[in-house]
Amino acid sequence: MFAIPLGDDGAELRPLEPWQAEEFLTHMDRGRDFIGQHIVLPDYATDLDSARSFLSSYAEKAATDTGRIYGIWDGGTLVGGVLFRTMDVAAGRAEAGCWLEPSAAGKGLITRACRVIIDWAVEERGIHRVEWRASAKNEPSIAVARRLGMTREGVLRENYPHRGSRADTELWAVLAPEWRAAKAEAS
Template sequence: MYRVSLGDDGAELRPLEPWRAQEFLDHMNRGREFIGRHIALADAVTDLPSARSFLQSYAERAAADTGRIHGIWVDGTLVGGVLFRTMDVRMGTAEAGCWLEPAAVGRGLVTRAARVLIDWAVEERGIHRVEWLVAAENQPSIAVAKRLGMVRDGVLRESFPYRGRRLDMEVWSVLAPEWRAAREDS
């Protein structure tokens, strides 16, 4: 297994694999209410079988080269993650996403982890466009998109039914040439 250091604060990025289902469930239980404010992950992972099934679905996506999921650990504790919910190498597109439990907020972990994932997608897999779909009311995730140098493409009005409401979803994106130019400037 590999680990990618996310800095000198004990944070690292690792694959989030099915054998980590209990650890994933424990993490989700710590952050369920916070995570569930904006994303359906908290409703999808409610017990050990659903945690295992969720991670297995991403193992299958990784095997098919259509998605990836990685956890963010700090000092050995899983505190969040980043993923490519979808990835179409032939079309050169991927949709990135993230989540964190409350104890890990405000440390730049998602931004650092997403940079690693996007670098890999652009440079290793030839992805041309990385999208970030986010509920319009999820200001922390929008702030991450901005820190990643993404551009707001528009709003999909009331496009996502969630917990009895229809949410506006913002679409943010970065193109490979923009990503590379920003990386060269930093």
Template structure:
């Protein structure tokens, strides 16, 4: 299997595909409460059928070049992932996101994995603008956006209904020239 090392701690990034639905569901079950605080993924993946359907949907998006999903593994265990929820290659726009089990949080995994996929999208796919949409209350994800060198574009007030409540959503972004300059300098 193809993988990209995310550092010396045994972390790696790999495609997450429909045949891995059981592993994906097990990871989601371990992190459901933590992941579900701010994103709907935990509510969308509740059994093997829904896990397989979500991964099949991303396989279809990959085939159509409109989205992608990757898993983050540590020592052979799936602990989270990153994705392009949307990719509009002709117009050069993509929306990135991430999730992690609580045991994997706080180790820089989301930042390292997101850095890999953003670099790929900008350098290989010609994406000009990568967005990161995040609940204003999700401090960990906002910290990832900052570490990625993104700029806070604004707030969509009460934009996202989730579990009976409406959340403000911050829009963060990085443009290809900014990304290249920052990555080439480091």
């Protein structure tokens, strides 16, 4: 298995696979309430079988080139992750997402990990458009989209049913030429 350093602080990005279901569940249990504020991921991993099933669904997506999931380890502990919830290589479109437990918040881990996977999608897979969807109330996720150089394209009103209510979703995106230009400018 590979690990990509996310800086000098020991944080790493690694594939998150079905055999890691127990570690994934333990991580979800540590951050369940925090993670579940805006996304349903903790609702999909409530016991070992459902955690394994969730990770297996992403193993299938990786095998069919329709999605990916990666964990973020900090000091050897799984503390969050990033993913391509959907990926359509033929259309050149992918939707990135993330989650993080509270102990890892505020360290820039999500932004650094997203830069790695977006760069891979654009440069290696030929993805032209990377989308980011966030609850309009999820200010940290919206801040990540901004740091990634994404453009806010609109709001999908009350489109996301979440734990008994409907939330607005902000749609953000970055296009491959914009991504490359921002990278060149930062160099």
